[in-house]
Amino acid sequence: MYDIAIIGAGPAGASAALFAAKAGKKTLVLDSDKSMTKRAWIENHYGMTEISGPDLIEVGKKQASKFGAKIVEDKVTNIIKTDTGFQIEAEQGSFEAQHVIFATGALVELAEKVGLKTKPGTEPRIKTVLDVDSAGKTNIDGIWAAGTIAGVSVHTIITAGDCI
């Protein structure tokens, strides 16, 4: 049983994992390797003159791993509420966690399947986001959201900072 399972290892998810693991939480990250950030060349991320999206993601995952987060490449297909938390079903395995953070970027298919409330996005090319409060809390107790799917500005430094 993980304390926190994070769906997505883009800037939002890996950053959430870094903070959670560093705080001592048993942290799992599941990622399907479809990050929009992989297509970016970034020159506006504080602290770096320039970096490719793939490199930023690799560094982020390494930072999270360094503090103990377990990162698994797998696509999550369903999340079911249980008496103790959530059962997370992925294509290649099944996991349990007390809390779940959605950091799935522009991809909302899983969130809609799970029954998370959505609303229209306001950022360019982001059609749908989750309807969350200012802390990222969704309509399902124990499920939170961060980054693009939580409706914040679609920039790496913003999505990475949205996990706190």
Ligand SMILES: Cc1cc2nc3c(=O)[nH]c(=O)nc-3n(C[C@H](O)[C@H](O)[C@H](O)COP(=O)(O)OP(=O)(O)OC[C@H]3O[C@@H](n4cnc5c(N)ncnc54)[C@H](O)[C@@H]3O)c2cc1C
């Ligand atoms: C072409 C392009 C250029 C860009 N250039 C810049 C730039 O120069 N500067 C800048 O600041 N920003 C740039 N951006 C925006 C930047 O990529 C985003 O703001 C930000 O990185 C999004 O982070 P995220 O973690 O929310 O989503 P993403 O990086 O998209 O990560 C979401 C992750 O969730 C995973 N996921 C989704 N569904 C599932 C599932 N069911 N199971 C498992 N995993 C799942 C995906 O595989 C993905 O890895 C650019 C974007 C694009 C597309």
